[in-house]
Amino acid sequence: MKIVVVGAGIGGLTLALSLRATGNTDVTVYERAKEVRGLGVGINLLPHAMRELTEIGMADRIAGIGTAPHALAYYNRHGQQIWREPRGLAAGYRWPQQSVHRGELQLALRDAVQERLGDVIRLDNRLTDLDAAGKRPRARFDSAGQQIDVEADLIVAAEGIHSAARAMHYPAEGAPPWSGLTLWRGIADAPVFLDGRTMIMAGDGEQKFVAYPLSAPDASGRSRINFIAELRGPGVADADWNRAVDASPIAELFRDWRFDWIDVPAIIRSSEELFEYPMVDRDPLPRWTFGRTTLLGDAAHAMYPNGSNGASQAIIDARTLAFHLATAGSIDEALAAYELDRRPAMTSLLASTRSAGPERVMQIAAERAPRGFVDIHDVIAADELDDIANGYKRAAGFLPELLNARPSLTPGAAS
Ligand SMILES: Cc1cc2nc3c(=O)[nH]c(=O)nc-3n(C[C@H](O)[C@H](O)[C@H](O)COP(=O)(O)OP(=O)(O)OC[C@H]3O[C@@H](n4cnc5c(N)ncnc54)[C@H](O)[C@@H]3O)c2cc1C
Structure with a gap:
């Protein structure tokens, strides 16, 4: 054929x-x-994709x-943790999650x-x-x-x-229709944050920062950190993956996002290149x-x-x-x-x-507690947090128990 x-x-x-x-x-x-x-x-290659790549001999x-993140954590724009969940093998999948360039x-x-x-x-x-x-x-x-x-x-x-x-x-x-959000994507050589193996998302539906390591920390505690800074507006002409822009004004938009566990403006400033992209889909x-x-x-x-x-x-x-x-x-x-x-x-x-998607927890936290919270469970019940995370995994086909049990897409394979 x-x-x-x-x-x-x-x-x-x-x-x-x-x-x-x-x-x-x-x-x-x-x-x-x-x-x-x-x-x-x-x-990020999620475990359902890593299963397929493994089965065609690409895992090694x-x-x-x-690098394989072992947790994902969501924070509000004040740096307070809303939700944290294990990822990849730590979450019970038979395949890891991999963050790659x-x-x-x-x-x-x-x-x-x-x-x-x-x-x-x-x-x-x-x-x-x-x-x-x-x-x-x-x-x-x-x-x-x-x-x-x-x-x-x-x-x-x-x-x-x-x-x-x-x-x-x-x-x-x-x-492609525009969501009203603009993304700035970059990679920085910066000090690791948290345990060096966690992907984070901070902010809400108006402004957000996502970061995860692309390499294990070196001897000085630094790694290649991939990040996406996101803001409602200001509008970008077209969806071109490679439009490079100056990092300083974007770092300035996040100047107050310095928490005891991550320094957002410093990461944006130290990026090798920063790419601007409208958040669009089809x-x-x-x-x-x-x-x-x-x-x-x-x-x-x-x-x-x-x-x-x-x-x-x-x-x-x-x-x-x-x-x-x-x-x-x-x-x-x-x-x-x-x-x-x-x-x-x-x-x-x-x-x-x-x-x-799963980031709805950040919007809900911002709506109910715009100035932050003492205990997240005063703002969102544990069940509600759990439902949002699991509902998305079900829609995307990567609930651990379902993915682990699903027959292989290799014809004739045992499982
Ligand atoms: C240059 C580039 C950079 C990207 N960077 C990121 C990123 O940093 N983060 C992110 O999340 N996603 C990024 N993406 C998108 C991401 O790769 C896709 O969302 C995802 O991998 C789905 O893959 P795909 O094969 O459907 O599309 P893509 O990976 O986008 O591949 C499409 C391919 O088709 C080629 N092509 C386009 N038009 C024609 C044509 N008329 N004839 C022949 N070939 C054509 C393109 O050159 C490209 O190689 C990028 C895509 C591109 C092309």
Whole structure:
């Protein structure tokens, strides 16, 4: 079966590896960029994604580039703790959570694709048209200035939030809708905070700071810390992952966020580069599959970073599609099963991230106790905190007991 994958991002490369793992070797990946440069800052791979990456033999490489947080804690804008929960192996999962640099992950996936499938990544190939009619869909690429047409048994569009294929199927959709929040993302070499293995989120729906280490502390107690500073407004022109801005004015917006356990403005000031991005997502779609073409990852369901699920869900899409292609009676049945498994789940996860996902505890604490609290349980009952955290995990498919017991997406695997 000849399969064309559009986009050598996290989803497209994982799909190529997943197809290889189920015996499909006629796979070509077309990528717009002239080289895979490994861009971006940190992302989290949650245990449900780490399960899939482990089952395609990527666990050691990822452990080599990332670090495994063992807790997640939420704070208000006064630095008081609202909620803390174990993460990864500490939470009883069979797989860890890994915090990694997105670009390093992309390069690790690219290297694995080259080792296992050979020279199948076609750089400088931008999808410009897609003909989904008939049994052999056709993609047109601007290939280093030449127009080329490629026919396949299946074309998977994994070209991210600005997917050209999606725009062809939904021409009236326009730019990704803006939440009203602006994000500044960076990586700083800074002193570790708390125990050096905890991811934190502080603030509320108006202003927030998220941070987690990307490396173990060095001998002087410093590590690479990934962070996202977030503020309602001020408005950014378009969703470009690589727009660099000056850190000082952003650090100034957080000047009062100096707590005895973290110094937020100092971290922002010491970032190597700071990237500005509007917090945008995509509306859920009524359909991903058109003939023998389908959407995958952000092309299908770009979501807010609340809950750290964007890359993780792209990885699960890839493994699910490869599983159905290997086990269904035909390509059409496989695509129908993929969409049935993934699209309703992503529609509900998109709704959950739009209502702040697990970070809703921070908004509730700010509404009920804007000046802070003595005891968080005077503000939010323990059950309510628990329901919010577990409700999100259920929507995203990573309640520990369910994930640990779910059958593998490797055809024929024991569990
Ligand atoms: C440069 C970059 C930096 C990012 N940085 C971050 C970050 O710091 N934090 C974060 O949470 N998320 C980041 N993301 C998004 C994150 O990678 C995705 O949300 C998630 O990994 C889902 O992966 P995906 O494969 O669906 O999309 P992506 O990982 O976005 O991959 C899409 C790929 O398709 C390619 N492409 C786009 N259009 C075309 C076309 N017409 N033809 C061919 N190829 C095309 C892109 O160049 C890219 O390689 C970044 C994405 C990019 C592209």
